[in-house]
Structures are given as structure tokens and as C-alpha cells.
Amino acid sequence: MGFDQYHEPPDELPPATRTFARLCASLTEEAEAIGWYEQRLAVETDPEALAVMRDAQGEEFKHFSMDLEFLLRRTPAWREIAEGVLFQVGDIVEHAEEAEAEALEGGGSGPEGAYEDGSLGIGSLKGATR
């Protein structure tokens, strides 16, 4: 059992960043599981086994979506870019470039503020000692 989700010494990371890293690792695992089930479903011929694995893959869709929503809620710039890309019809790359330019180059502030509630997004500072 390791701590591979941390790229920096865990003791130096604030708790919020450690939580963020855990959810990123979880997101990766759910995406891998979805891919594995997709491959198994592609080769399986037993209808009962297919039904079980389709149900299992559905669980992974749910887990992946929950992880993603958590991460987007904690990362306004990521959320803003995702809103410009996800569930849009048309050219994915074009939407992505536009969303990135709007979210990052526009500064992410303005009258509406950088955060959804108009706040400064300070939140918890537990783990920040200075």
C-alpha cells in the first residue's frame, strides 16, 4: 500500500490538496475500470455474464461522475472549461479552445467573480500555517 497519488512530500501538502489528489487518483481508477469492462464486454459471449458486467460498468460510470463533479466543484477554472466542453454539440476541440481562452485568459474574475457564489474562494485554510 503506497502513497503514489502524491507527487510532492505529503507532509508538505495542505489537507485540501491531499484530498484533491486522492480524488484525482480515484477518478483515474474509475476511468481504468470503465475501460477494462469495455474490453471484457467486447469479447464476452455469455448473456448472463454480459448483463452482470454491464451493471458493474454502470457503477463505474457513477463513481467516475461523482469524482469528477467533486473535483470540478473545488476547481472553478476547471469547472468553467468543462462547462464549455461537456454536453455541447459540434467540434470538441474548438469548444475546448474557446472555453480555455475564456476561463484562463479572461482572468476568471470580473463582475461575477472567479467563484460561482461571487466570493473570493478562500474557504478552509487548515494546513496553511503562515
Next chain:
Amino acid sequence: MNHLLRSLAPISDSGWKLLDDEAGERLTPALAARKLVDFSGPHGWEHSATNLGRTAPLVAGPCDGVTGLQRRVLPLVEVRAEFEVSLAELRDADRGAVDPDLEQLDKAAHQIAVAENVSVFHGWHGAIIGIEEASPHEHMHLGEVTDTYPRPVAGAVERLLHNGISGPYALALGGEQYQRVVETAEHGGYPLLEHLRKILEGPIVWAPGVKGAIVLSMRGGDFLFESGQDLALGYQGHDGEVVSLYLEESFSFRVATPEAAVVLDP
């Protein structure tokens, strides 16, 4: 547009970014309570009360054969610090000036951080029971001689341990006390800051507004800060010279374990 009415202000997008960034930079170092207590939220401007899970008796039921109880809640408080910014300064910043005068914003940020710290650590009469008010422990004396600081801090840690309160422990130091600790190198040797950290096994934070110091457990679950609207800049009005703005937040604070902190008087 939400209740902050920011879109009504004669401030450009880059002007708002300048003000938001400045406020964040000024607030973050001074918000000591958020560095040490559990934080929940933000739950939004509409969030008005914290659920206590407790009830109060009612004299009578609404009709025969029926009894009733009334739920008890802890109302959130709103704090606001108003300030003005010169429109000319904002226009200059739009032109690329790198030294806009935001002194009033800086002062308001410090004031509202102090208000949050005081409310949490000492309390706000009639609104919030702070850590000092809740703690059942007799106060210890920190004094003015920094060489002796480790003794009361170690004493406070021992008292917490004696009451079954595990660590790590944190030390919130008032402005004067923090400065003394940072400046002091004991007899030209081992810095006091490091000595105290060894005793606490936790952080030491600058807590403007705190009188003296407070040692508290960082194990979690003992001190609960609930945020409604997190700190935000809002618009109040303007004339031809200045724009009137404010910093605002809403929150409640509860002490779940009064024994988990010891106050050190200055």
C-alpha cells in the same frame, strides 16, 4: 446578478480582478481561525442557521392528545467592512499602473479578519460563544518574557492531555506575542519558534485580534466554523470620485468540546 450587486459598479473586469486578488492576499495570512478549526461550507447567502440537533420544550401542544417540541438552531451572523476606492486609481490600474492605492481595502480586509478571529477565539457577546468563553480550564499566564513561553505552552498541552484531548496541538498567538516569538532567538541559540513547535507537534499561527494566546487541539471535531456566504467583495454605490464597496461574509461557530483549548493570558 446576485446580492453582491457587483455588475452595477463602474469597475472593469481587470479592476475587479485587481480588487479580488488584493483582498485575497491581505485576508489569507490574517484568517487564523480558518487555519485551526474545522470548516464547513460555504453553504450560500440564503443559509441562515446551523442545525444543532436539539429541541426546546413547548408549554402545550397544538391540540389535546398531541405534544410538541421546537427545534433549536444557531443563527448565522453577518459581518461587513465597508471601504472606498478612488475611481481615478482604478482607471490608472486599467492603464497599467502597478501601484494603485488600495489602502482602504487593505484596512477593511484586516478588520474583517480580526472580527472573524475574535468571534472564534474570544466570542461575540450575544451572537457567538468563542473558544475562550467555552473553555472550562483556568487561564494560564503567558507573560511578556519570551524565554519563559515554553513553560505555559507545555503546561497547556499537559492539561489537554490530562483531559484526554489528543494532539497535534496548535498555538494561536496574538499580534504582539507572535512578533516577540518570531524575533526571539533564545540566548542566541535554538529559536523559540522551533522549540514551541516541538512541544505542540502542530502549527503556530499569527492571529491578529487574539489577546495573548490559545493552545487548542487540531485532532478535528472540536471546533466547528460554518460558512454561509464566504468572504466576498460587494458593491454599495458610487459618485464621480469614489466607488463604495464592502467585504462581507456570514458564518456561525460552535465549540463541540470545550475542554479542547486552554487560554494563555498576555
